[in-house]
Amino acid sequence: MKDWRYIIREQRGTLIAMALFVAMFAIYVTNHPAGFTLNVVTTASNKGVLLAFVAMAQTLVVVTAGIDLSLGMIFVLTNCLASWLVTGSPLETAFGVAAVLAAGLACGMLNGLIVIFGRLQPIVTTIATGAIFFGMALLLRPVPGGEVNQDLADALTGKLADKVPASLVVLIAVVLVVWIPFRRSLTGRAAYATGSSEAAAYMSGVAIRKARFVAYSLAGLLAGIGGLFLTFFTYSGEASAANGNTYTLYSIAAVVLGGVSLFGGVGSAIGAIFGAFAFRTIGDLLFVFDLEPLWQPLFQGVVLLLAVCLGAFRLLQIRNRLDYFG
């Protein structure tokens, strides 16, 4: 039974991200005046869940050795759309939710199609489509406003059966319904193979295009779920470029913190979720230690750098300098 060593080797990034989050969160709650209570956990969950969805989305694309800079804008666009559609009777609300998710999926599919059939670089493609998505968001909501079905919003941002944060339950459900099947499917493994070595994947008869397409599409869907949740928190829609850009960049930070390699082929969305929560906890830590919120970007930068350094520690053990480049 040496199997567990191989499993740890494979899941190292995820485990480190988990440990980082647990350590940071432990420091936070022990210094919080209220301590480890349901309210504190629910607030933390609600704060982190938006970035967690976008980071999951980013993971799917990064695993294929791509990057999606339009995810923040899909997030904003679906937010604006939801502020129009997710309202009214339960049936109308249900239709609205489905339409918003379909819109996120469609945005992702568009990215996938352009990257695959246009053979354009993901970074340029998604800057362009991101601008388009933001333009559409502006048309939908030239000024902030709109409304959302408050019963649904309160249910999903509150506590489920007064015991667990509902947003956390939704996040876990999404992991179980979207991520796990993807990871364990042939298409998901094809995505990892494509990101790790596209040439080897091609030579092995792996369905590279399908894997890419599914990865970008699901990323759009997950960003759409994020946008929907944003609406539940704010009860309105806002076409905010700053918000979109922040989420795009933070999703990349969360992914790196979560042990997902930007070179592709390595990492897990679960790691990225922990990365996202760890990143969000930085602000909370500043709060409990009574530091100015102005320090937040600086601290986030430092933590990110430290995380990247952790990954570089293995370089110290290298005795053959050629391995630096492998």
Add this chain to the structure above:
Amino acid sequence: MDALATPLFEMDGISKRYGGVHALRDAALSVEGGRIHAILGENGAGKSTLIKIVAGVVAADSGRMMLEGREVTFASPSQASRAGIACVFQELSLVPDLTVADNIFISDPPRRYGLIDRAAQRRMAEAALARAGASDIHPMAQIRDLPLSRRQMVEIAKALARNPRILILDEATSALTQSDVTKVFDVLKRLRQEGLALLYISHRMQEIAKLADICTVFRNGRNVATYEAGTKSDNEVVELMIGREYRHVFPPKPRPVPANQNPVLEIANLSWSDRLRNVSLSVQAGEVVGLGGLDGQGQRELLLALFGVLRGVTGGLRIDGKAVTIAGPRSAKAPRVGMALIPEDRKTEGLMLPMSVRDNLSFAALARVSKAGVIDFGAERRLIAEVMSLLAIRASSIDAPVGSLSGGNQQKVVIAKWLMVTPRIILLNDPTRGIDVGTKQELYKLLRRLAESGVAIIFYSTDYDELINCCNRVLVLYDGSVISELEGEGITDRALVASALSIGADKGSPAPAVAR
């Protein structure tokens, strides 16, 4: 036509052009089940292209392929794979970040409810590895953690797991250890009995002699001869391959270098992790010192240690009698040391494939052709013209990407690049691996010329013939230490093999093996 007379797989009239170059012209091949069919030919003869067409990697411009009498076309490797054709590629097709089991069943894993059944996949991977004779490999290990020889065994297991009817092995044994090769040969012989058709491409004539039932020789994109194995002598085969009179592959043996001169390079008790143990050697100007032994006994590490690539090397190093430390390739190539290393893997360590021949050649020597940090293009061009004609490098233009050259010419570019810095010490790491006979011959001559002009050479080769015919002395390594030193007439096949296997002194050797 009688059904039995229909070959399993047949192709004819196959042509393929890359740009203006004909890789294949009207080539034909016919493969039968239950036989091992060797494909021979120099690099650039069209073997690789032929295999790629069969495996669905590239499409032929014209011609047709028949599988069991029915015409087939393959638009992708997966289509060829579904038709029962599996290929073990020279360029590995393994995905580094996935596990061994994931790789073996990458395109068609066992599934349950639409998801990959990892437990079943693992059991099947264990069986596939055992079938390939590689049960030492853990199915959950990641490919990137495995050494090259293990990866190649995984590659073979992967091809076998597809239960192919036609199995193609393209230089599939180039990185294997001798014991692996033996195991793989047993597997291939068993597959032949099971009725598979095997296509075997190799530069190693001894392997072909041991394995093949039938051989086809390719030259300039055409199949020039097909014959039953064992009906032609090695000389005849080489003649067919190179299409010219075959004399001696090797230049005359070197004159013995007078002893007790001051050595150019001297190392004492060099050690590095557990791969090198107290290696001592000295090389004089004009001397070619070979490194022998089984593959993977520390020869590569020794060369890398000398070139300053390894960290934590202990022991003394003297250049011209003066103690020096080499901190890296930059200080190794500085005139004070004047060392050059021809690496083993030209594609990753020797060349920048998409860049031009000119850029590749002048990279190491830019200091020599620039003034105050500015490259003097005239001087660069003159120097390049000089080495290109010295090594007879065939390229359409010096601005062509080096990746478009044939393997032999690529290797010449690697060597030429280092000759441009006029090194005094040249380290060669198995430089003839996977290159054609003609280029090999030119390299041997070049080696001799360099030695005669006073360069000190350390030459690692996995080919015993090269050690016997090119070297003044051969140090045989075993498990990281030098276990014997052979000299002059004492360098024989028998002595090399005996000491490589560490099976005691060979009585015929004038320099008795030193046991440690």
